Amino acid sequence: MITLYKYTHHSRAETVVWALTELGLEYEVKELDAYKFEQKSPEFLAINPFGKIPAITHNGKHFTESLAIIEYLNELHPDHPLTPNREDDDFAEKNYKLRQVISFGMIEIESYIWILTKIKVLGNYESWPEGTAENCVASINKALPIACDWLEGENYIAGDSFTLADIYYHHLFSWLKTLGIQLPEQTKAYVKGLSARENFPRK
Numbered sequence: 279m280i281t282l283y284k285y286t287h288h289s290r291a292e293t294v295v296w297a298l299t300e301l302g303l304e305y306e307v308k309e310l311d312a313y314k315f316e317q318k319s320p321e322f323l324a325i326n327p328f329g330k331i332p333a334i335t336h337n338g339k340h341f342t343e344s345l346a347i348i349e350y351l352n353e354l355h356p357d358h359p360l361t362p363n364r365e366d367d368d369f370a371e372k373n374y375k376l377r378q379v380i381s382f383g384m385i386e387i388e389s390y391i392w393i394l395t396k397i398k399v400l401g402n403y404e405s406w407p408e409g410t411a412e413n414c415v416a417s418i419n420k421a422l423p424i425a426c427d428w429l430e431g432e433n434y435i436a437g438d439s440f441t442l443a444d445i446y447y448h449h450l451f452s453w454l455k456t457l458g459i460q461l462p463e464q465t466k467a468y469v470k471g472l473s474a475r476e477n478f479p480r481k
């Protein structure tokens with residue numbers, strides 16, 4: 279049995295819920311209250327020493343980092359449906375595209391989103407030099423057109439089928455929206471389309 283640790287409130291753990299559902303894997307949920315700092319309890323630190331969710335336990339082992347968890351779950355499925363088909367002749371190219379798209383999102387977009395969130399949402403959590411928020415927005419706006427262009431004429435961000443990159447970018451684009459960063463109409467339609475998937479978590 280897989281146990282997923284998530285917050286009582288909406289967080290990136292929902293990407294793992296989505297993957298679990300897409301993959302049809304059975305799991306149980308243990309909810310932590312972030313407002314009571316339950317993610318910093320000795321019990322949870324034994325699962326993730328970094329004190330963050332999501333984490334899963336499976337076969338007595340602990341797994342952390344949302345994307346790596348989704349990769350692991352995809353490997354548990356005999357067909358690995360969230361990554362390109364390994365039998366395809368152009369697997370290497372398709373797999374490169376998937377990794378390229380994810381890597382770009384994490385480094386060129388999410389790193390700035392995270393600092394911006396610390397400044398704009400988490401307030402006095404840490405102090406950053408004046409102008410950091412503006413620099414983050416500028417960096418995001420420089421990278422965003424590259425990611426949005428991958429959707430030109432496509433339903434999915436990393437090729438012709440739904441992959442773990444779509445789960446990741448749904449999270450990324452939704453996060454940008456909450457920070458007030460404008461997305462092109464086509465990107466908004468992509469996010470809306472993914473949210474309409476049968477297995478999208480709606481809690």
Ligand SMILES: N[C@@H](CCC(=O)N[C@@H](CS)C(=O)NCC(=O)O)C(=O)O
Binds near residue numbers: 289
């Ligand atoms: N890179 C990690 C980031 C995990 C993360 O930042 N989790 C947040 C919630 S979305 C958290 O638990 N924050 C609590 C804290 O920093 O104390 C992942 O993708 O799993």
